[in-house]
Amino acid sequence: MRTIIEPFRIKSVEPIRMTNRQERTSFLEKAHYNLFALDSENVIIDLLTDSGTSSMSANQWASMMRGDESYAGSPSFDRFHKAVYKLMPFTNIIPTHQGRAAEKILFSIIGKPGKYILNNTHFDTTRANIEFTGAEAIDLVIAEGKIPNLVHPFKGNMDIERLEAFIKEKGAENIPLVMLTITNNSGGGQPVSMENIKQTKYICMKYDIPLFMDACRFAENAYFIQLREPGYENVAIIDIVQEMFSYADGCTMSAKKDALVNMGGWLAMNNPEWAEAARNLLILTEGFPTYGGLAGRDLEAIATGLEEVVDQDYLHYRISSTQYLADHLTAAGIPIVRPAGGHAVYIDARSMLPHIDPLEYPGQALAVELYLNAGIRACEIGTVMFGLQMDGSEKAAPMDLVRLAIPRRVYTQSHIDYVIESLLEINQNKESLKGMKIVWQPKQLRHFSARFLPMNCECQQKENFIKAFQQEEQEETV
Ligand SMILES: *Cc1c(COP(=O)(O)O)cnc(C)c1O
Numbered sequence: 001m002r003t004i005i006e007p008f009r010i011k012s013v014e015p016i017r018m019t020n021r022q023e024r025t026s027f028l029e030k031a032h033y034n035l036f037a038l039d040s041e042n043v044i045i046d047l048l049t050d051s052g053t054s055s056m057s058a059n060q061w062a063s064m065m066r067g068d069e070s071y072a073g074s075p076s077f078d079r080f081h082k083a084v085y086k087l088m089p090f091t092n093i094i095p096t097h098q099g100r101a102a103e104k105i106l107f108s109i110i111g112k113p114g115k116y117i118l119n120n121t122h123f124d125t126t127r128a129n130i131e132f133t134g135a136e137a138i139d140l141v142i143a144e145g146k147i148p149n150l151v152h153p154f155k156g157n158m159d160i161e162r163l164e165a166f167i168k169e170k171g172a173e174n175i176p177l178v179m180l181t182i183t184n185n186s187g188g189g190q191p192v193s194m195e196n197i198k199q200t201k202y203i204c205m206k207y208d209i210p211l212f213m214d215a216c217r218f219a220e221n222a223y224f225i226q227l228r229e230p231g232y233e234n235v236a237i238i239d240i241v242q243e244m245f246s247y248a249d250g251c252t253m254s255a256k257k258d259a260l261v262n263m264g265g266w267l268a269m270n271n272p273e274w275a276e277a278a279r280n281l282l283i284l285t286e287g288f289p290t291y292g293g294l295a296g297r298d299l300e301a302i303a304t305g306l307e308e309v310v311d312q313d314y315l316h317y318r319i320s321s322t323q324y325l326a327d328h329l330t331a332a333g334i335p336i337v338r339p340a341g342g343h344a345v346y347i348d349a350r351s352m353l354p355h356i357d358p359l360e361y362p363g364q365a366l367a368v369e370l371y372l373n374a375g376i377r378a379c380e381i382g383t384v385m386f387g388l389q390m391d392g393s394e395k396a397a398p399m400d401l402v403r404l405a406i407p408r409r410v411y412t413q414s415h416i417d418y419v420i421e422s423l424l425e426i427n428q429n430k431e432s433l434k435g436m437k438i439v440w441q442p443k444q445l446r447h448f449s450a451r452f453l454p455m456n457c458e459c460q461q462k463e464n465f466i467k468a469f470q471q472e473e474q475e476e477t478v
Contacts, residue, residue, distance in 0.1 A: 004316065004317060004320045004321075004324075005317070005413075006317055006409075006412055006413070007311075007313040007314055007316075007317050008057070008409060011058055016044055016045075017041055017042070017044075018044060018375075019042055019044065019375050021372060021373070023042070024042070024371060024372050024375055025372060027039070027042045028368065028371060028372065032439075032440075032450075032451035032452060032453075033364070033368055033436060033451070033452035033453065033454065034447075034448075034449065034450055034451060034452060035048065035367055035368070035371060035377050035378075035379070035380075036048075036447070036448050036449070037449075038371070038377065040377075042375070043371075043375060043376075043377045044374065044375030044376060044418075045374070045375065045376045045377070045411065045415055045418065045419060046376075046377050046407070047344075047376060047377060047378050047379075047403075047404040047405050047406065047407075047419070048377050048378065048379050048405065049379065049405045049407075050257065050343040050344065050405040050406055050407050050408060051254065051256045051257060051405075052256035052261075052262045052263060053262070053407035053408070053410060054256075054260045054261065054262065054305075054407060054408035054409060054410070055407070055408065055409040055410045056260065056261065056262070056301060056305070057260070057304070057305075057308055057409075059304050059308070060260065060261070060300075060301045060304045060305055060308075061301075063079075063297075063300040063301055063303065063304040064297040064298075064300055064301050065297075066300060067295060067296035067297025067298070067299070067300045068296045069295060069296045069297075070296070071288060071291070072288055072290055073290055074290055074291065074296045074299070076296035076297070076299040076300050076303075077095070077290040077291065077296070077299055079299065079300060079303040080093075080095065080299035080300070080302055080303045081093055082303070083302065083303035083304075083306040083307065084266060084268065084302075084303075084306065086238075086306075087218070087238070087241050087242065087245065087306060087310070088215065088218075088241075088245040088248075088251055088268055089242075089245065089246075090245075090248075090249075090250055090251070090268035090269055090270055091269075091270050091272070091275075092268060092269050092270070092271075092272070092275035092278070093266055093267075093268045094266060094267045094268065094275070094278055094279060094282055094289060094292055095264070095265070095266050095286075095289075095290075095291060095292035095293065095294050095299060096264075096265045096266055096267055096282070096286050096292050096293050096294075097263065097264065097265065097286060097292070097293030097294060098254055098255070098256060098263060098264065098265040099125065099214075099216060099252055099253060099254025099255075099256070099257075099265040100125040100126075100129065100254075100265075101265060101285070101286055101293060102252040102253065102254075102265050102266060102267035103125060103126050103129040103130075103252050104129050104285075105267055105278050105281045105282060105285075105286075106129075106177075106212075106250075106252060106267055106269075106274075106278065107129045107130050107132070107133050107135065108133065108281055109274055109277045109278060109281070110135075110176035110177060110274070111129075111130055111132075111133030111134065111135035111176070112133055112134050112135060113133075113134035113135065114134075114135075114174060115133075115134075115135040115136070115174055115175070115176055116135065116136050116137075116138055116166070116170055116174055116175050117130050117135055117136070117137050117138065117175070117176070117177050117178075117179060118138050118140055118163060118166060118167075118175060118177075118178045118179065119137065119138070119139060119140070119178070119179040119180070119181055119214070120139070120140060120141040120145070120156055120157065120158045120179075120180055120181055120184050120187070120192065121139045121141050121145070121156075121181060121184050121185075121186045121187045122137045122139060122179075122181070122186070123181060123185050123186055123214060123216075124186065126179070126181075126214060126252075138166065140158055140159045140162045140163050140166065141155075141156065141157070141158065141159060141184065141187055142155070142157045142158070142159045143159070145157070145184065145187050145190060146187075146398075148188075148335075148336075148337045148338070148346075148348050148351075148399060148401075149335065149337070149338050149348070150338070151338050151339055152339075153191075153193070153224075153228040153229070153339075154190070154191055154192060154193040154196060154224075154228070154229075155184070155187060155188065155190035155191075155339075156181070156182070156183055156184030156187055156190035156191050156192040156221075157192055157193060157196040158180060158192070158196055158199075158200045160196070160199045160200065160203060163178070163200065163203055164203050164206075167203070167207050167209070172207035172208060172209055175207075175209050176209075176210075177209065177210055177211075177212055178200065178203075178204050178209055178210070178211050178212070179211075179212045179213070179214055180192055180197060180200055180211065180212075180213055180214070180248075181213075181214040181216075182197075182213055182214065182215060182216075182217060182218055182221035182244070183217045183220055183221045183224070183341060183342050183343070185216065185217070185343075188337040188341045188344075188346050189217070189220075189340075189341020189342045189343045189344050190341055191220070191221045191224035191225065191228075191342065192221060193225060193228075193229050194225050194229055194232065194240070194243065194244065195229070197244055197247050198247060200247075201247040201248075210249035210250065210269075210271065211247065211248050211249055212248060212249060212250045212251055212252065212269070213244070213245065213248045213250075213251040213252075214251070214252055215245075215251040215252065215253045215258075216253060216254045216256075216257040216258060217257050217258050217342055217343060218241060218244065218245075218253075218258055219237065219241065219258045219309040219310050219315060220258065220315065220318065220319065220342030220343060221244070221342070222237050222240040222241045222244060222310070222315075223237060223315040223316075223318075223319055223342070224319070224342065225240050225244075226240055227319070236312075237310045237311075237312055237315060238310050241310060249269060249270050249271065250267070250268055250269030250270060250271070250274075251267075251268050251269075252265070252266075252267055253265050253266045253267075253268070255302050255305070257343070258309050259302045259305040259306055259309065260305035260306075260308055260309050260408055260409070261298065261301045261302050261305050263294070263298060264294050264298050264299075264301075264302050266292075314409075318342070318408065319342055321406065321411075321413065321416060322340050322341070322342060322343065322344070322345060322406055323340050324413070324416060325340070325345050325404065325406070325416050325419065325420060326338075326339070326340030326345045327340075328420045328424075329345065329347070329420065329423060332423075332424050332427060333427070334347060334352060334423060334424075334427050335347070335348040335351040335352050336348060337401065343405055343406060344403050344404055344405040344406060345403075345404045345406075346381070346401045346402070346403050346404075347366065347378075347401065347402040347403075347404070347423075348399065348400070348401060349362040349363040349365070349366045349380075349382065349400045349401060349402050350362050350363075350382070350399060350400035352366065352427070352430060353365065353366060353430055353433055355431065356433065356434070356435040357435060358382075358383050358387075358396035358397070358400055359383065359387070359394060359396060360434075360435025360436060360437065360455060361380070361382070361383055361384050361400070361435060361436045361438075361452075362382070362400045362435065363380035363381065363382035363383065363384065363400040363401060363402050364380045364382075364384050364436045364452060365433050365434065365435055365436050365454075366378075366380075366402050366426070366433065367379065367380050367402050368436065368452075368454070369426050369433055370402070370422060370423070370426065373422050373425060373426055374418065374419070374421075374422035376418075376419055376422055378402050378403060378404050378405075379402070379403045379405065380400075380401075380402055380403075380447065381399075381401045381402070381403050382397045382399060382400030382401050382402075383395075383396050383397045383400055384438075384446065384447045384450065385397065385446075385447040386398075388441065388444070388446050392443075404419065434454055434455040434456040435454075435455045436452045436453065436454055436455065437452065437453055437455060438450050438451070438452055439451050439452065439453050
């Protein structure tokens with residue numbers, strides 16, 4: 001059969017509240033055209049993120065019932081530990097409440113001014129946690145990884161030559177750690193090949209530097225290796241995963257991605273001194289080492305999720321549905337980052353809307369139109385997110401993308417068809433889309449709270465907006 005179906009039946013449903021364009025227009029105005037400010041109940045299809053939005057299986061819910069909430073030595077920790085160890089056999093596995101908590105602890109131990117952490121591409125929380133210690137976060141992804149429409153099977157690969165050159169230049173003693181982010185989220189969810197993992201490990205061994213994985217989407221990465229890397233066609237996912245981690249000395253993990261749960265994470269490593277320091281910090285901020293910021297039931301859900309995520313049929317469906325969306329958009333001439341990543345499709349809004357200047361936020365304009373048109377929420381990853389400079393000035397980001405992140409096991413093919421239809425409709429009238437302007441913004445991380453107005457906005461509406469805003473400001477200062 002060529003038709004790929006969701007490899008699950010639906011036992012429990014969550015109703016979607018349908019809205020019309022008129023309602024959405026008013027919701028958007030109230031949210032000041034910032035999609036983060038929408039009530040999620042007013043979103044029909046939510047593609048804002050794949051993080052923590054997975055649907056849990058009946059088995060995971062059943063596992064939660066046997067969660068043991070003992071403060072110390074809970075059997076739920078044993079099950080969690082066994083499940084993680086089976087895939088990632090590190091001698092120390094330390095649960096945390098999410099990925100960034102693992103990062104915070106790891107970099108508090110090894111980061112300080114004068115140190116460098118090298119990665120294919122740092123995820124934003126990883127970079128922020130490194131920079132917070134005074135260390136520098138250096139991205140060394142291959143050149144192909146930065147060209148949106150260039151097709152390459154492993155665009156997340158580390159640039160091995162630049163890696164070695166950097167180590168030689170700065171000295172191995174100043175590089176406590178090299179990391180590989182699998183898949184490379186900030187680079188479009190692109191995978192890293194087994195060959196590249198091995199080469200990275202080889203360089204690390206040569207200079208005696210530990211290699212850590214940012215393991216959030218390890219199962220999706222393993223599936224891409226099976227799909228695209230010669231020699232792995234007939235290797236089972238679990239064997240690929242075990243091989244991937246056999247080259248690593250530790251990892252950070254957000255269970256909100258490939259552990260198929262809504263909250264959780266861990267830090268794992270072989271170095272016993274680092275692990276001891278990590279457990280000491282863990283007790284300060286997360287909890288005792290056998291629960292680390294999680295309830296016993298959360299540990300159970302992770303343990304079961306890890307068994308399910310390495311299932312061949314699940315991964316086939318997962319990657320195929322992302323691919324299905326990407327193929328339809330490409331066929332309609334909508335420019336996207338190619339090839340499609342594991343967890344998301346990224347639309348190149350700057351190329352799609354060349355009549356909108358980057359400083360009038362083509363990504364935001366497209367994301368807003370997608371909500372107005374069909375109640376779909378996506379995420380701008382471009383000048384709104386990255387354009388604000390330290391000195392308050394503004395610069396176009398390297399790309400203006402709109403990310404359609406696909407939650408795991410949540411939407412069916414007909415939901416994806418609905419997304420495709422909406423984007424095709426918008427594409428046909430794309431010349432009518434207007435840019436946006438920012439009328440208020442905070443000093444940093446503005447994408448979460450900035451307020452926008454469309455460039456074609458009626459004057460009356462503008463006045464109302466400014467009045468309402470001034471009133472709110474007054475109320476806040478009171
Ligand atoms: C989500 C993510 C993180 C951070 O994890 P949280 O659970 O959100 O704190 C780190 N690295 C990558 C690659 C991620 O995708």
